Amino acid sequence: MSDTLTFRQQQVLDCIRQFISDTGMAPTRAELAELMGFQSKNAASDHLRALERKGYVRLHNDRSRGIQMLDAALWPEDELPVVGKVAAGLPIEAIENVERSVPVPQGMFRQRPTYLLRVQGDSMKDAGILDGDLIAVRKSNMARSGQIVVARIDDDVTVKTLKLGNGSATLMPANDDYAPITVGADQLVIEGIFVGLIRDAV
Amino acid sequence: MSDTLTFRQQQVLDCIRQFISDTGMAPTRAELAELMGFQSKNAASDHLRALERKGYVRLHNDRSRGIQMLDAALWPEDELPVVGKVAAGLPIEAIENVERSVPVPQGMFRQRPTYLLRVQGDSMKDAGILDGDLIAVRKSNMARSGQIVVARIDDDVTVKTLKLGNGSATLMPANDDYAPITVGADQLVIEGIFVGLIRDAV
DNA sequence: ACAGGTACTGTCGAAAAGAACAGTGTCCTT
DNA sequence: AAGGACACTGTTCTTTTCGACAGTACCTGT
Numbered sequence: 001m002s003d004t005l006t007f008r009q010q011q012v013l014d015c016i017r018q019f020i021s022d023t024g025m026a027p028t029r030a031e032l033a034e035l036m037g038f039q040s041k042n043a044a045s046d047h048l049r050a051l052e053r054k055g056y057v058r059l060h061n062d063r064s065r066g067i068q069m070l071d072a073a074l075w076p077e078d079e080l081p082v083v084g085k086v087a088a089g090l091p092i093e094a095i096e097n098v099e100r101s102v103p104v105p106q107g108m109f110r111q112r113p114t115y116l117l118r119v120q121g122d123s124m125k126d127a128g129i130l131d132g133d134l135i136a137v138r139k140s141n142m143a144r145s146g147q148i149v150v151a152r153i154d155d156d157v158t159v160k161t162l163k164l165g166n167g168s169a170t171l172m173p174a175n176d177d178y179a180p181i182t183v184g185a186d187q188l189v190i191e192g193i194f195v196g197l198i199r200d201a202v
Numbered sequence: 203m204s205d206t207l208t209f210r211q212q213q214v215l216d217c218i219r220q221f222i223s224d225t226g227m228a229p230t231r232a233e234l235a236e237l238m239g240f241q242s243k244n245a246a247s248d249h250l251r252a253l254e255r256k257g258y259v260r261l262h263n264d265r266s267r268g269i270q271m272l273d274a275a276l277w278p279e280d281e282l283p284v285v286g287k288v289a290a291g292l293p294i295e296a297i298e299n300v301e302r303s304v305p306v307p308q309g310m311f312r313q314r315p316t317y318l319l320r321v322q323g324d325s326m327k328d329a330g331i332l333d334g335d336l337i338a339v340r341k342s343n344m345a346r347s348g349q350i351v352v353a354r355i356d357d358d359v360t361v362k363t364l365k366l367g368n369g370s371a372t373l374m375p376a377n378d379d380y381a382p383i384t385v386g387a388d389q390l391v392i393e394g395i396f397v398g399l400i401r402d403a404v
Numbered sequence: 405a406c407a408g409g410t411a412c413t414g415t416c417g418a419a420a421a422g423a424a425c426a427g428t429g430t431c432c433t434t
Numbered sequence: 435a436a437g438g439a440c441a442c443t444g445t446t447c448t449t450t451t452c453g454a455c456a457g458t459a460c461c462t463g464t
Binding site for chain 4: 428
Binding site: 045063 | 450451452453454455
């Protein structure tokens with residue numbers, strides 16, 4: 001499945017998707033030709049056969065408007081690993097840490113996350129990040145002051161708001177019961193940046 | 203929209219939904235008749251006209267398979283409507299309220315949500331629900347005490363924790379700046395139950 | 405040079421599908 | 435008892451739609 005499409009084929013596929021979204025039905029050969037600017041409906045027919053051969057659509061024989069979009073043509077999904085308890089000494093995304101994986105559609109978050117991390121503890125509760133939440137993290141080793149980051153200090157992975165001073169970095173919790181942690185900027189390893197959150201209420 | 207359907211009309215509507223879900227296209231009059239066990243395709247035609255009159259489907263004239271599902275009922279399996287500002291007097295999922303739609307994979311939340319609602323205000327911030335968050339809501343007109351619900355009071359839609367007393371209901375905010383609202387249990391319309399949350403950090 | 409894929413135009417007949425008309429019977433309300 | 439909505443059967447006619455055939459042109463790899 002999912003051979004690569006030519007430019008024209010991709011346009012045709014987008015056109016079909018748009019048509020279905022607007023009208024609730026698939027276009028006929030003639031309508032597709034009209035939309036794409038073809039003079040002949042057979043051009044549309046040829047494209048459809050190509051799309052079928054490559055596994056993007058299914059054509060129902062002798063059925064009018066029998067163009068069925070298949071998964072490959074629908075929302076391309078990324079399976080992202082869910083990282084649970086992070087074992088000391090291992091990279092955060094090491095297989096040992098992966099709890100399971102969850103399909104996360106592209107476009108759900110404006111910044112594409114690299115992995116999901118299960119939050120432990122309520123040190124960020126005032127920022128709306130609760131114990132057990134999944135946070136979407138984009139892997140990055142740099143961050144700007146004010147961003148919520150996933151950071152590692154001495155093999156401990158924490159989620160905090162980053163404040164950068166001159167030569168030092170402070171990890172600010174969002175909970176009065178916790179104290180800020182200040183370390184030299186060189187002792188801090190940024191693992192990623194918080195780009196979104198998923199909570200599953202029971 | 204949404205006149206009440208007769209039993210038979212409801213069956214026809216479900217049948218169409220099923221067919222579209224299976225084949226990606228709407229049934230013809232003949233196919234619908236066959237599925238429903240009608241001897242005549244005109245029976246199907248009549249039902250379709252009734253469904254159109256009541257606002258459940260749109261029939262595209264002289265187009266084969268030109269049955270377009272209108273109700274929020276037909277959002278593709280994993281694509282959920284995002285409800286933004288709710289207009290007074292309209293059902294919460296009315297098309298007028300839909301901002302856009304977002305693909306939400308099955309299994310992302312343990313309870314399958316019906317729609318997503320964009321949160322306005324921070325009255326639930328201590329429950330980790332912030333202004334601008336998308337909450338996943340399962341449509342339901344009943345809820346248990348202690349659940350976070352989407353409720354409607356006098357055309358206002360709010361998200362609060364529900365506390366049920368004897369004969370009365372209290373909507374508890376999770377923010378000290380807001381006061382609980384107590385109403386008679388009969389004045390309260392439960393729209394749905396909070397089943398999850400999606401936040402897109404920028 | 406030539407085969408093979410892609411990207412079209414143009415035409416035609418046959419099958420699929422919609423629409424309209426003419427009925428029948430059952431409920432329910434007035 | 436009469437009228438109207440509902441739920442069908444059965445038929446005919448017209449339009450829509452598909453699919454197949456015939457042909458042109460432009461690339462690309464061999």
